[in-house]
Amino acid sequence: AAVAAALRGEGGNPVSAHEAAAALDVLEAARRSARDGVTVTL
Secondary structure, eight states, X not given: OHHHHHHXXXXXXXXXXXXXXXXXXXXXXXXXXXXXXXXXXX
């Protein structure tokens, strides 16, 4: 709900830049793991 409100311009960003960067690290690790068939340590 908070993200939807932010996208509508009705609220602040519910996720900090640091949290967004951490989420991207996890997504990249998942992609690399799937591509290479290895465990990726974060």
